[in-house]
């Protein structure tokens with residue numbers, strides 16, 4: 160289960176009183192924001208919860224006699240399936256690899272399940288499969304088992320993909336959202352919102368000057384380098400996918416019971432992405448990246464870690480964007496670029512362009 | 516987008532804020548009319564930079580919020596008809612009507628598509644010739660010319676399975692209605708930027724002349740907003756009441772004549788119901804008889820009853836600055852962005868949503 164945590168308590172409490180019975184699944188239950196969190200806590204965790212699942216990390220860590228394994232699964236539905244900078248195949252490989260990497264683990268192998276809609280062009284499917292091949296070869300993480308199903312036309316949307324992955328957690332590495340502690344430096348491995356903007360503008364049929372493309376990429380090598388060179392430096396890793404960095408900050412802050420101070424002016428964003436957000440009235444803090452991580456790093460290692468990340472192609476634009484504080488617990492404060500301050504909350508609803 | 520940068524400059528913003536702090540020497544209440552201003556003020560954390568004595572009240576400028584429940588119900592009713600697709604701005608999808616929302620209807624099988632402009636809705640109609648595609652046209656003057664142009668385009672392209680639900684609102688009549696309420700006490704108006712590009716700065720003159728209300732048109736960048744607040748404060752201090760244009764890079768005194776022409780060609784003013792304000796004379800738009808084939812209310816003979824808003828919701832009062840979200844007992848307890856009771860909690864431009872998302876530590 161991906162990118163979820165306790166959520167906003169007040170929200171959850173208020174919903175506790177409304178019975179689930181007459182409710183239907185709405186699109187926003189898949190947004191990665193508060194509605195998704197609520198569905199997971201109230202339904203899945205109520206019935207299936209156990210200490211590993213309920214920790215709601217990017218991947219689960221399982222103790223075995225031969226060591227600790229990281230295990231993760233993620234499903235991919237994206238419209239359009241081909242978008243600037245990638246396609247659903249790349250996303251499905253990178254996403255699961257990254258979820259495993261977010262525990263400091265070295266990904267070993269992937270499973271691949273595809274659900275195809277009757278009528279899908281086989282050449283389109285082949286292009287997706289070629290992307291999967293390219294991504295998994297480049298990452299050195301093979302697909303070792305798979306499954307294919309077909310549903311009647313109209314019962315699916317072209318292609319849905321599920322990937323699961325297994326990785327090995329090196330000895331002595333203990334990276335978890337719970338490890339976040341006051342004083343930690345918050346580092347971002349690159350620019351925000353690239354994927355979200357590429358998809359939204361493509362879906363809206365808006366063409367914008369400049370080159371808007373998804374940042375989908377595998378991060379396990381960068382993480383491995385960091386973890387092997389500075390094993391004690393990294394406390395928490397999270398990839399800000401659906402819900403954006405705003406939601407990721409809140410998940411960490413609420414789970415670890417810490418506060419965060421973020422400097423808006425330090426957050427890397429490509430100018431064309433910022434311009435597109437401006438035009439559409441979107442807040443980039445809520446838009447997905449598919450090739451970036453947030454790292455919470457012990458302050459004494461921060462400078463060294465930043466230098467190291469920046470030397471790698473995946474981390475060229477890395478920056479220190481804030482720090483973890485004791486108070487206000489569970490709250491994220493943004494110092495805005497113009498010198499103001501405000502709270503940052505998790506995503507609620509879908510990110511939508513403004514009307515006027 | 517170079518021009519954005521200088522108005523978002525930290526040094527400039529801080530020095531303007533310092534100047535504002537210096538000149539606010541008494542409690543002052545201004546209203547920001549436009550939801551995009553409300554949002555920008557919160558997003559840039561400007562409230563933390565403003566003098567304590569300066570109170571900003573949000574006005575009736577959120578398009579989704581001012582649309583009354585009867586209209587929302589009608590949109591949902593239409594969406595549930597066989598053979599109909601409702602193509603709508605995303606903001607409208609989650610707004611609660613009397614029974615559920617468009618989102619709820621969609622989960623039960625109604626055909627609802629989110630579009631980003633009226634022309635997208637027209638294109639959708641062209642792609643789905645068997646469906647009747649209906650576009651709920653909400654919003655203020657800034658969005659109206661686009662809808663008018665789309666109706667003209669539909670005629671040009673001879674697309675017959677496309678119709679509009681006219682639910683636009685006009686800003687000046689609503690401001691006039693607000694001002695004529697005796698209990699309405701504000702000392703200045705931060706006038707909307709986008710709407711003013713169309714109607715022009717002259718459109719606010721009646722407020723300064725008839726009601727002696729200072730009006731300043733503002734852009735949406737932090738420095739724009741604070742600069743406009745400085746101009747308003749100066750007017751108050753020196754006892755002036757004028758219209759000033761602090762957004763000259765986008766707004767002209769006479770507005771955009773071409774856009775106004777488009778509006779008049781396709782629409783005509785009618786009395787219209789606003790959430791919280793009831794029926795305001797000539798504050799809405801109907802489609803001209805010459806274009807009635809694109810008017811869904813005529814085509815399907817849709818009645819729009821006046822119905823009560825959600826129980827306990829105070830959106831209506833919030834929209835006219837008579838209470839704050841924190842005055843609503845449902846705020847942040849029963850009513851949250853996750854499970855909104857009223858439209859002000861749904862829309863990104865809604866006051867309750869803005870206070871919920873950004874403002875709760877103040």
Ligand code: SF4
Pocket residue numbers: 827828829830833840843844845846847850851855856857858859860861867
């Ligand atoms: S908090 Fe909710 S119920 Fe109360 S006024 Fe706002 S939208 Fe309506």
